Amino acid sequence: MVQKNLDELLAGVAPAVSIRAADVVERRKEEGDSVVYVVLDDDPTGTQSVADLPVLTTWTRDDFAWAFSTGRPAVYVMINSRSLAPADAERVNREAVTAALAAAGEAGIDIAFVSRSDSTLRGHFPLEPATIRAEIEASSGASINGIVVVPAFGDAGRITIHGTHYAGSATAGFTPVGETEFAKDATFGYSSSYLPEWVAEKTGGDIPADDVLVLDINTLRTDSAATLDLLLSAQDARIIVVDIVTEEDLLLLSMALIAAEKQGSRFIYRVGPPFVRARIGQDVHAPLTEAEIAAARGDRDLAVGGLIVVGSHVGLTTRQLNTLRERRAPAEFEIDVRQVIDSGGVEDYIEKLAADVAGALDDGNVVLRTSRTLVTGADADSSLDISRRVSASVVDTVKRVLAAKPPRFVVAKGGITSSDVASKGLEIRRAVVVGPMLPGIVSLWTGQDGPAAGIPYIVFAGNVGDDSSLADVVDKLSAQN
Structure with missing residues (x-):
């Protein structure tokens, strides 16, 4: 396995930008962004990055009504689809989306969907975001502009730099994820570490690597206008993969997504655990006492x-x-x-x-x-x-x-x-x-x-x-x- 230290990987990369979770909360208020994020979690471990949010293990309309009544900005739904065969994974995603849309309509709130999956790229992709898209478009007629893929999970040593996803740690070094034990998974195995090529691999070539947009870390950290332009350029559920190393990178991405959605773009998110925390502007919670x-x-x-x-x-x-x-x-x-x-x-x-x-x-x-x-x-x-x-x-x-x-x-x-x-x-x-x-x-x-x-x-x-x-x-x- 090829291992690199973090300094090698970040050579030539612009420094991280100072930004707080509170800045995201303030921007959401300024833009009137009251969207509630429905996180369809393919196993329960996605909750490890958040605090004080409702969790459902069943997904009836009444369950969603209870979750929405808490007034929280996100709700986690344990569809456990990573343990299911593809047909069953598609079914539970459809059921959850249908129930969530119905409950949101009754409550008079706007919702968006997050397909939370593994930071080491295991899971039903592209099936799950594609299913969510199909159900949204069938139910509401609204079109999805992009599918934003953000597998990074810095707390656990998963980072994405120049489109390549890595697993490791600052002390032990980082390995391209396609060379790790996770890529040898009996059900969800793969070989590519460069995310556009991983998308091509998982779609059987239906989406060529060249069709995948890459939001590079230097662009994210240094050019907010170019970042917004890239997000706004997505049409017809085009896949956008995003470089992320730090929590501040996730907060910068959240600011850009708020701006893009304000201008009418609609996204589905395929992400690792910490994305939702940053997207709703929640501080990193200290370990429980x-x-x-x-x-x-x-x-x-x-x-x-x-x-x-x-x-x-x-x-x-x-x-x-x-x-x-x-x-x-x-x-x-x-x-x-x-x-x-x-x-x-x-x-x-x-x-x-x-x-x-x-x-x-x-x-x-x-x-x-x-x-x-x-x-x-x-x-x-x-x-x-x-x-x-x-x-x-x-x-x-x-x-x-x-x-x-x-x-x-x-x-x-x-x-x-x-x-x-x-x-x-x-x-x-x-x-x-x-x-x-x-x-x-x-x-x-x-x-x-x-x-x-x-x-x-x-x-x-x-x-x-x-x-x-x-x-x-x-x-x-x-x-x-």
Whole structure:
């Protein structure tokens, strides 16, 4: 793998511009921009960059009415489409867009759609933004000028420079994302790191790389007029990829988008986690304090220990799990993947496993994990089917544990895992994201309904943080015992 340090990558790049989130809020007020952003999140980890916003795991018209009634500038909708086959991903996007448009019409508010996906480029692209576009145009007749692609997630070491997307860190260096383990994903793999070529690759050549607009970092940082002109030039849902390194770059982009939308342009956004934070002018929330965590917890009777559910298989997750073992030595229980994808005896197996986990929570924290050997199918669809069956066994186990012994907290590690644990295992329909557990990453939700109300729920992506991050989060949560 080719690694470069940040200084090498930024050679010849204009310095970052000083700008505050408050400046975006003020510009929105000046321009009368009251749009509410409906974030269709393909797994729950998109909430890790924001705070104090409503979250839905179901998307009926009534659910949206509740979310819009909070008066918040954005609402997150956990459609969990990254775990679905393409046809199902298209269906849930259509359902959510239809319900959101209907509820917004009744509430008399303007909405725009964000297709939030992975900062390492995994997910249903171009299917999801194309589906959102089709539903908007069919429902309202409004045309979409551009699809703005912003995968950067600086808090987690994902940056885009001169059209090329990188993953890494300032200390370890940065690697073109197409050369990382993320690009080898069994379902959403790819080879290109230069985003216009990635678009061409993912569209099977239907959109040539030369047709993709690139908003270069030097233009973004030094020429607001040229930035606006590029955005305004987009027609017929043309794809625009954007260079981003810092939070200030995202805020500059937000200012330009406000101006472009004021002049009539309409966009759909395909983005990584921090885009929404900047677009609504929300400050980076400091990691939650012990007092804030305590306030998110209800006064119900809970177990001594918390439940840490680990489904992600990326190398970073395995290293984080090893650090947690060394530091806190939690009890561990494994869901044997090969046993749960074999139809025989699964019910009895899960029933005994859940009883053992619930019993161990009386003594302290418990890790419930899938076996670390990744089992894949012969093709992308069969790999997704295995993932869904494994996830179903995780959900069933968590649901039984919750009924028997509500944990002090629940941490879910991995995007698909965290979505299914929230919506099915804990039966959360409506929640509020309180804020991040670590700087810019790992969010705490508080459920507003269901059997898990009053239990802090931690959404922890598989591919963020360093080797100690999981142990650090569990330390902070365990300090509340």
